[in-house]
Amino acid sequence: MITRFQSPRLLLIGGGAVARTAEVLAQLGFSRPLIVTDAFMVSSSMVDRVVAPLRAAGIEATIFADTVPDPTDTVIEAGVAVLRAGDYDCLIGFGGGSPMDTAKAMAILAAAPPGTHMREFKVPAQANRGALPVVCVPTTAGTGSEATRFTIITDTERDEKMLIAGLGALPTAAIVDYELTFSVPPRTTADTGIDSLTHALEAFVSKLATEESDEYALRAMRLIAPQLRTVYAEPGNAEARAAMMKGATLAGIAFSNASVALVHGMSRPMGAHFHVAHGLSNAMLLPAVTAFSLNAALPRYAEAARAMGVAGRDEGDQSAAAKLVEELQALNRELAVPSPAGYGIGAAQWEGLVPTMARQALASGSPGNNPRVPDAAEIEALYRAVYA
Incomplete structure (x- = not known):
């Protein structure tokens, strides 16, 4: 091969x-x-x-x-x-x-x-x-x-x-x-940090992943996940900043070779229509999309949870993967990630664009790399689920 x-x-x-x-x-x-x-x-x-x-x-x-x-x-x-x-x-x-x-x-x-x-x-x-x-x-x-x-x-x-x-x-x-x-404000630090974590996780579960991209994705998750809260709360922490910066680059190499998946496919239309910063829109979507995809690649998500340090090395896949979703939800709470509604997007405006966003997400090709490949109706349901 x-x-x-x-x-x-x-x-x-x-x-x-x-x-x-x-x-x-x-x-x-x-x-x-x-x-x-x-x-x-x-x-x-x-x-x-x-x-x-x-x-x-x-x-x-x-x-x-x-x-x-x-x-x-x-x-x-x-x-x-x-x-x-x-x-x-x-x-x-x-x-x-x-x-x-x-x-x-x-x-x-x-x-x-x-x-x-x-x-x-x-x-x-x-x-x-x-x-x-x-x-x-x-x-x-x-x-x-x-x-x-x-x-x-x-x-x-x-x-x-x-x-x-x-x-x-x-x-x-x-x-x-x-x-x-060092001068990056907490909101941007949080959004870009979750963005890099998303890159590593999606590269690892992507259908285009290889042994080589896996090495970079896992290393990136090991660097990023333990430092996300620290770098948000302590902007001057050099050790945390260094780990996040290196992790972001390694995650970039990983997804450059394995591509991204459903989170990014759905994130881009949100940025285009509502001008939500890319990292923030990824953060809004990540827990729900991970939960949606979980059972289609349970061992992979479980291994990601272990790499991030939220599950034990000997923990079963079902338990480890469930802890991953819980961790992503907790990160959003603790890093003050708003929902689209909390961001100020009106319900009628959001609902009116849901079909267009779903169509654009599918057209990007990224959802096709997801462990569970959605159709337009499932993407629309995910947009509605994350709204509030």
């Missing part, structure tokens, strides 16, 4: 790693970067953490800071215009998932003829070409985008979050520095 496994060419992981950005670029032969980030990273001077070491090495980087949460096709087109107007040899995605996804999508779109729309790369298409290599520097411990072959872009005309996959979206290198996460 032949297993395909994909990951960045270079990973630099550890506290203070961002100070070595210029060394990474030099090692890869790059010297003319376009930094893709957002306005907050500029106004807060966070972007200086990557600009300063470049400047010290004699590299003057240009900054594109128009990235928005849930990046859109229009922002990608604007970024590509900047890219084509300059003389750049790489992109640096600096920030959370949105700047990194934007940089990856820019590289893909820039490799296509002018006038090409981003939706032409939507799954099941394969986006295997990028105009320039991408180096990612995450500032949150969650999306894992620094290590994946995926990017998520909103089609503004159709109000749809598009999953785009291929080697063109796989970063050439990633610089993973947990010290960049």
Whole structure:
């Protein structure tokens, strides 16, 4: 049996790693970067953490800071215009998932003829070409985008979050520095933390899982699960921040190779229609979707519970899996994850879009990787179950 496994060419992981950005670029032969980030990273001077070491090495980087949460096709087109107007040899995605996804999508779109729309790369298409290599520097411990072959872009005309996959979206290198996460507020810490846990769990139970992806998924769960509450309550805890950051990257490698499943399939439409942050929408869905899927892959969910430390090594599968669902519910309570209703989404508005969201979830392909593959009616029932 032949297993395909994909990951960045270079990973630099550890506290203070961002100070070595210029060394990474030099090692890869790059010297003319376009930094893709957002306005907050500029106004807060966070972007200086990557600009300063470049400047010290004699590299003057240009900054594109128009990235928005849930990046859109229009922002990608604007970024590509900047890219084509300059003389750049790489992109640096600096920030959370949105700047990194934007940089990856820019590289893909820039490799296509002018006038090409981003939706032409939507799954099941394969986006295997990028105009320039991408180096990612995450500032949150969650999306894992620094290590994946995926990017998520909103089609503004159709109000749809598009999953785009291929080697063109796989970063050439990633610089993973947990010290960049100390200033991340508790709400974002919780949402991105549950996001990374979801990545690891879905990669482990995915129908596309392999022995190799399992190793990364299990290691990620062992790192993330014991530290989620700590990092939420103690933002300055270096040990917790380091574990979460490393775990998020390992989870990214896991789901980049095994793909995600039903939680992500249902999460993307929530983000597109209601602008719920991706990690938060995953958190809203995770307990209910796990309970729905449990009996279709009981040994896998039980093993995940053991890896997370919520069940004993010798505990039976049924008991261990039940404890997993209880733990996910407890995490949502203790990390103050609201329901869609608690988030402020009106019942009529939610109900009116349930059929559309279910259709878009199925069209993404992710539910097909789930241990229990749902039909549209079952997805609609899950949306209604999580609402309140």
